[in-house]
Amino acid sequence: MSFQKRLLSGEFVVLAEMNTPKGVDTSQLIQNARRIKGRVDAVIVPDMDDGVMRMSALAGAVLMHQQGMEALIHVYCRDRNRMALQADLLAAYALGVESLIVVSGEDICNGDHQEAKAVNDLDELGLFGALRCLEQGSDLGGSELTGAPVFSVGCAIPQCADEKSLECQLELAAKKVEAGAKFILSPPVFDIGRFQAFLSKAKGLKTPIISTVYLLKSVGAARYIATNEPEAGISEELIRRIRKASDRERECVRIAAETITALKGLCQGVRIITLGWEHKLPDVLEYAGL
Amino acid sequence: MITAERKSMEELINCVSPYRRLLLVGCNECVTVCSAGGRKEVALLSSALQLHFMKEGKPFEIKEITLERQCDPEYVEELVAHIDSADAVLSMACGCGVQEIARRFKEKPVMPAVNTKFMGASERQGVWAERCAGCGDCVLGLTGGVCPIARCSKQLMNGPCGGSTKGKCEVDPEIDCAWQLIWDRLKALGMTEKYEENMPAKDWRTGRGAGPRKIVREDLA
Numbered sequence: 001m002s003f004q005k006r007l008l009s010g011e012f013v014v015l016a017e018m019n020t021p022k023g024v025d026t027s028q029l030i031q032n033a034r035r036i037k038g039r040v041d042a043v044i045v046p047d048m049d050d051g052v053m054r055m056s057a058l059a060g061a062v063l064m065h066q067q068g069m070e071a072l073i074h075v076y077c078r079d080r081n082r083m084a085l086q087a088d089l090l091a092a093y094a095l096g097v098e099s100l101i102v103v104s105g106e107d108i109c110n111g112d113h114q115e116a117k118a119v120n121d122l123d124e125l126g127l128f129g130a131l132r133c134l135e136q137g138s139d140l141g142g143s144e145l146t147g148a149p150v151f152s153v154g155c156a157i158p159q160c161a162d163e164k165s166l167e168c169q170l171e172l173a174a175k176k177v178e179a180g181a182k183f184i185l186s187p188p189v190f191d192i193g194r195f196q197a198f199l200s201k202a203k204g205l206k207t208p209i210i211s212t213v214y215l216l217k218s219v220g221a222a223r224y225i226a227t228n229e230p231e232a233g234i235s236e237e238l239i240r241r242i243r244k245a246s247d248r249e250r251e252c253v254r255i256a257a258e259t260i261t262a263l264k265g266l267c268q269g270v271r272i273i274t275l276g277w278e279h280k281l282p283d284v285l286e287y288a289g290l
Numbered sequence: 291m292i293t294a295e296r297k298s299m300e301e302l303i304n305c306v307s308p309y310r311r312l313l314l315v316g317c318n319e320c321v322t323v324c325s326a327g328g329r330k331e332v333a334l335l336s337s338a339l340q341l342h343f344m345k346e347g348k349p350f351e352i353k354e355i356t357l358e359r360q361c362d363p364e365y366v367e368e369l370v371a372h373i374d375s376a377d378a379v380l381s382m383a384c385g386c387g388v389q390e391i392a393r394r395f396k397e398k399p400v401m402p403a404v405n406t407k408f409m410g411a412s413e414r415q416g417v418w419a420e421r422c423a424g425c426g427d428c429v430l431g432l433t434g435g436v437c438p439i440a441r442c443s444k445q446l447m448n449g450p451c452g453g454s455t456k457g458k459c460e461v462d463p464e465i466d467c468a469w470q471l472i473w474d475r476l477k478a479l480g481m482t483e484k485y486e487e488n489m490p491a492k493d494w495r496t497g498r499g500a501g502p503r504k505i506v507r508e509d510l511a
Contacts (some may be wrong), residue, residue: 109500115493 003042003070003099004152007208013269014290015072015210016281017044017063020055022135026063032278033067039285042070044101044271048079051111058088061097072154073097076105081121082140086088086130093149101185102127102176124172128153128179137247154183154210157202161231166201173205183208185271190214190225191233192262199266208268215256215274215284219243257287291411292384293418294327294404296335303342306380306402310349312339313376314403315369316356324418326404327382329356335382335403360387363499366394373398378459409440426496426503434475439492441468445478447489451494 006013016036021029033043043064047057061071073092080088092100108118122130130140137148160166173184184202189195189211202209216222216234219242226234238255245251251261260270274280296302306312322328332354343350353372355395357365360383369391373379378399381388384406392400399466408420429447430437439445443461444470453460454467457474476482493499 107501109495115495115499117490117492117494117497117499 003040003072004092006041007152007209010208010268011209012264013042013210014285015039015042015044015269015271016040016278017046017271017273018060018278019046019049019276020057020060020063022054024055026055029278030063030067032281033064033069035282036285037067037069039282039290040069040272041269042072042099044072045074046103047074047076047105048111049074049104049106051078051108051113052112053111054112058092058095058097061092062095065096066262070099071097072099072101074103074105075100075127076103077120077122077124077127078105078108078118081119082130085122085127086134086139089131089134089151090145090149093151098150098152100131101124101150101156102131102181103156104158124155125179126173128176128181132180141202152179152182154185155181156185159229159232161229166198168262170201170205173202173207176206177207181207183210183249183268184210185240186211186267188212188214188232188273189259190238190262192233192259192266194233196266197265210269210271211267212271212273213256213259213263215272215277216242216252217275217277218252221275249280250283253283254287256284260284260288261288291323291409291418292386293324293405293407293410294321294384296326296331296382296404297402301340302335302380302403303339306378307340307348309377309399311351311377312353313372313373314339314352314354314370314377315360315379315381315383315385315387316354317360317381318356318358319361319383321383321387323412327384332382333465335380338510347383357383357387360384360466361390363390363394369395383469424497425492425494427493429489431490432487433472434481434484436468436471436475438468438472441466441471447492447511449485 003013018029018033023038045057045060048054057073057274061073061260064071102124108114108116126155131151133140133155137145155173157169157173160169184205184207186198186209195211199209219239222239222242225232226239242248242251263270272281272284293494314332316327316329316332318328324333336352336354340350340352353376356371357368359365360381373395378401379391380401380403381391384402388400388402409422409424410418410420413419423435425439438447443459444451450467450469454470457467457470459465460466473485476485
C-alpha cells in the first residue's frame, strides 16, 4: 500500500530518511535502502539537507524507485526560483514521485557553500501556491500544462525554542494546511510527555501528525542537542543511560526504538532520522518491532 | 543616492483612511534629491490628502514635518514633540527612514508613502538610473568603473551574454549592455588586459548572502 493510502486510511506510517551521496557512488545508499525494503512505508530523501551540496533528492527518489521502494522528497525555495521549482516538480511527478515535503531549508550561511547566493524567490506558502497551480493544470505564468500532477504534500514544524515561537509556527502550519498540506512532520521527539503537550497544541490543525525520531549516535550528540536545544527535552537521565551502557551504539538504537514504540498509539506515523547512520535502520526497526 | 517613487494616491488614501490625525514626515536627504519625499513633496501630498478627505466630508488633520535625515536617530528624536498628537505616521523617506521611525515609536503605526527603488545616479533632469547593488565587494576597479552586478541584467561577471544588440541589452533596448560599456571603457583606457582576467564565481556573503548586514567601526562605536 502506498504512503498516501496508508495515511488516508489512518494507519501508522513508517518513514526513514536517507541522504544521497556527495558524489556519484550510490552503492551505499542502495545497499542501505535494500536492507529496509518492505519494512518501511517509504523513504524520505532530503534535498541538500543542512545546506550541504550533494546529489539531488530527485535522483535519490528515482534510485529508490529502481529498488522498488516509494520515496518522498523535500522541496524548498533556497536553491531554485519558481521556474526551476515547477520544472523539477513536473519532472518528479513524471518520474514517479507522488509525495513531497515542503521544508524551509537551512540557510546558505550554515552550509558548505557559504559564498553561494540563496534564491528564495518564493517562500513556503508561495511554493504551496505553485503546487496547487500545477495540480490545477497550469503554471505560475498562466500557461496550460500538458498533463497535471497530483501530489500528497506535507510540511514540517521545526524545533521551537519557546512557547512564543511554537505559537508562531503553529499559526504558519495552519496556513500551510489551508494551502494544501496533508500531513505535518513534528520536531524530534526525545520526551513523550513533551510530545503529548505538542500534540494537544497541534490538535487544532486537524491534520495527521507524523512524529520525528532521531537516532542519537553518541553521548556527545545527545549532550550537544541537550545544550544547544534544551527545548528538545533530552534529559540528563537519557544522557546517563547512553554513557553507562556497555554498548553505547546499541543503547542509542534501543532508545530510538523505544521512542518509536511509545509513539505508535499517539500519532499517525514516524519519520526516523539516523543522522548518517542509515546502516543502523534495520536494527532500529527490529527493536521497535517494525 | 537612494532613489524612490511616491506610491499612488489610491494606495496612500487607502492606507491612511483608518486614521483621523496623521503625521506626514519627509526627509531632506536622498528622497529630496530625487523629488520623491522632500519638503516640497510633503506639502503636495498633504494638500492632496486634505482635499480628498474634505471632499469626502471626513474629519482629517495632517501635520507636516521634514527631518534632516530620517535614517538618523538623532533627527528622528525631533518627532517626540509631535508624535502624541498623531494617530499614525506616513513617512516619505526611503525604507531606512520608515524603519527608524517604527523602531523609535513602537506604539505608533508607521506607513511608507514611497516605494524605495535603488541606489542610483541622476542621468539628466528627472531621470535616475541604477548604479550600485551594494554587493559589499566592489569590482569597479576591474571593470572600468561600470558595475556588472547592478547594470548587467544577468549580473554576469566575465563578459556579455550574447543577447545584446548594438550595445543594448536584450531585456530592454533602453538599457545599455553593461559589458559593452565595460569593454569600450577598458579599451579607451588601454586596460583591455583587465577583460582577459577571469573573475572567479562571486562570493555573495559580502552582499545579502549571509543575512542582513551591519558595519561596526570600532574606532567610532
